[in-house]
Amino acid sequence: MSTDVAVLGVGMHPWGKWGRPFTTYGVHAARAALADADVAWTDVDLVVGGETVRNGYGGYVAGATFAQALGWNGARVATSYAACATGAQAIDTARARILAGLCEVALVVGADTTPKGFLAPNAGERWDDPDWLRFRLLGMTNPAYFAMYARRRMDLHGATSEDFAAVKVKNARHGLANPNARYRKEVSAEDVLTSAVVSDPLHLLDICATSDGAAAVVLTSVDYARRHGIAAPVRVRAVSTVTPTFPNTVLDMPNLSTDSSAVAGVPERTFKQSIAHAAYEEAGIGPEDVSLAEVYDLSTALELDWMEDIGLCKPGEAEAMLRAGDTTIGGRVPVNPSGGLACFGEAVPAQAIAQVCEVTWQLRGQATGRQVEGARVGITANQGLFGHGSSVLLST
Amino acid sequence: MTATPATPAIEGWFTTGAAAALVGARCTTCTTVFFPRSSSGAGPDGHGFCRNPACAGEEFEDVELSRRGRVWSYTDAQYQPPPPYLAPGSPGDAYEPFALAAVELPEGLVVLGQVAQGYGVRDLHVGAEVELVVETLYADETGDRTIWRWKPVVELGEEADQ
Numbered sequence: 379m380s381t382d383v384a385v386l387g388v389g390m391h392p393w394g395k396w397g398r399p400f401t402t403y404g405v406h407a408a409r410a411a412l413a414d415a416d417v418a419w420t421d422v423d424l425v426v427g428g429e430t431v432r433n434g435y436g437g438y439v440a441g442a443t444f445a446q447a448l449g450w451n452g453a454r455v456a457t458s459y460a461a462c463a464t465g466a467q468a469i470d471t472a473r474a475r476i477l478a479g480l481c482e483v484a485l486v487v488g489a490d491t492t493p494k495g496f497l498a499p500n501a502g503e504r505w506d507d508p509d510w511l512r513f514r515l516l517g518m519t520n521p522a523y524f525a526m527y528a529r530r531r532m533d534l535h536g537a538t539s540e541d542f543a544a545v546k547v548k549n550a551r552h553g554l555a556n557p558n559a560r561y562r563k564e565v566s567a568e569d570v571l572t573s574a575v576v577s578d579p580l581h582l583l584d585i586c587a588t589s590d591g592a593a594a595v596v597l598t599s600v601d602y603a604r605r606h607g608i609a610a611p612v613r614v615r616a617v618s619t620v621t622p623t624f625p626n627t628v629l630d631m632p633n634l635s636t637d638s639s640a641v642a643g644v645p646e647r648t649f650k651q652s653i654a655h656a657a658y659e660e661a662g663i664g665p666e667d668v669s670l671a672e673v674y675d676l677s678t679a680l681e682l683d684w685m686e687d688i689g690l691c692k693p694g695e696a697e698a699m700l701r702a703g704d705t706t707i708g709g710r711v712p713v714n715p716s717g718g719l720a721c722f723g724e725a726v727p728a729q730a731i732a733q734v735c736e737v738t739w740q741l742r743g744q745a746t747g748r749q750v751e752g753a754r755v756g757i758t759a760n761q762g763l764f765g766h767g768s769s770v771l772l773s774t
Numbered sequence: 775m776t777a778t779p780a781t782p783a784i785e786g787w788f789t790t791g792a793a794a795a796l797v798g799a800r801c802t803t804c805t806t807v808f809f810p811r812s813s814s815g816a817g818p819d820g821h822g823f824c825r826n827p828a829c830a831g832e833e834f835e836d837v838e839l840s841r842r843g844r845v846w847s848y849t850d851a852q853y854q855p856p857p858p859y860l861a862p863g864s865p866g867d868a869y870e871p872f873a874l875a876a877v878e879l880p881e882g883l884v885v886l887g888q889v890a891q892g893y894g895v896r897d898l899h900v901g902a903e904v905e906l907v908v909e910t911l912y913a914d915e916t917g918d919r920t921i922w923r924w925k926p927v928v929e930l931g932e933e934a935d936q
């Protein structure tokens with residue numbers, strides 16, 4: 379039995395700091411995706427919203443909020459929350475219902491607004507919440523976690539600040555012509571290296587900003603796509619939403635510690651390695667087949683970790699691959715041809731969907747100004763708080 | 775000097791005194807050690823659910839973790855973290871950056887902590903040995919509130935000039 383679903387339409391609202399309600403962004407992206415699919419909203423029989431936690435009641439029930447804004451059409455509804463993996467879990471819900479034959483045309487929407495500065499936990503004294511405790515007891519911000527990973531690469535693999543800067547330079551260049559990117563300007567290595575250090579060894583320009591933004595996809599059964607006149611749609615081949623395997627031995631935000639491996643032993647794969655692995659297994663596709671990857675460059679150095687975790691190279695080899703230009707458009711496996719979070723910034727419930735939009739444009743040959751020539755297979759990867767990770771594999 | 779005694783910023787996570795140590799919760803069934811204790815993993819009353827998926831244990835005992843470990847990684851906070859972080863000192867004092875370390879203990883787990891006062895990222899590297907100390911984190915109406923910190927172990931002959 380095929381587990382493919384068709385990506386019939388994709389759309390975004392340009393990312394930035396626009397100061398408008400998240401619903402505005404979401405509906406804009408949804409209408410763009412529906413227009414791209416040439417599907418009427420009234421034909422959609424499932425709507426799935428990516429939940430946003432900073433926008434009160436409407437944000438917590440995002441599926442219905444978008445449905446109401448688009449005009450009630452009686453569709454089935456779901457809302458998903460999984461931190462940075464929210465969008466992929468929303469896609470997974472739609473895919474599962476399509477494969478089960480419970481719906482044919484699903485609209486998946488994620489949108490967010492974000493405050494300025496460090497992301498911080500919710501207010502109030504919450505002594506049993508690790509996300510609150512990491513700030514109170516340690517002053518441990520998100521960049522501090524990214525910096526721990528970066529410093530470890532330096533001490534173990536010989537990565538340099540110049541390598542990290544090179545990731546930013548590459549992604550900034552990739553995003554130059556992307557109409558949905560917030561930042562569209564060249565950045566030099568010197569710009570990165572002379573920006574203020576936030577958390578040693580990471581500079582301000584090594585760390586992604588927060589943004590407003592939205593992304594949407596229209597998923598359908600392959601049969602529906604065919605009846606709709608699309609014989610060879612881009613297909614979702616796998617969606618991985620795995621949790622970690624005990625013991626989780628790599629420090630994860632927002633935890634204060636890892637599990638102990640003393641009794642249970644070290645698992646075969648780290649959590650981040652297991653995320654893409656599950657997608658490859660499900661699709662019967664290997665990393666050697668991948669034409670391009672969209673991964674969460676929350677920090678420049680994290681992109682190097684992801685290259686290894688999704689199997690583009692062996693552990694410790696990402697710097698060499700980067701230096702050889704293999705991950706630049708025109709290279710062997712371009713990474714973040716969209717410009718990545720470096721150019722977009724974080725809009726949490728939207729970004730995993732945005733990755734799928736970019737891969738779809740790439741596989742259709744529509745990524746004007748940033749096209750990976752001959753792209754056949756694309757993979758996305760991300761990790762959210764508390765054991766949420768996801769990876770989506772798409773192919774022509 | 776404060777008139778009131780210093781108390782831990784969080785109850786039951788570490789001991790104080792000359793040989794201060796983190797207090798882990800050890801599953802009495804599979805012997806896996808957890809830190810910190812949590813409502814779902816190992817409750818403060820010694821009950822909870824073991825997070826080892828192969829174990830159905832629900833009883834835990836306190837165990838002091840090793841006081842020394844090796845640095846898994848490290849960084850610092852060059853900008854003041856947002857609340858609920860409380861800066862030490864008086865309101866209006868200039869922000870003082872501090873370092874953070876993730877430390878691998880012989881019990882097979884990695885534990886985060888701030889780095890002891892007077893030390894920074896320059897004093898650390900992956901694999902370096904550190905030792906647990908207890909220092910003041912901030913002060914509130916009850917007096918000084920303390921926290922565990924990781925202090926680089928300086929081998930004989932390596933001490934920096936003071």
Ligand SMILES: [Zn+2]
Nearest residue numbers: 801804824829
């Ligand atoms: Zn147990």
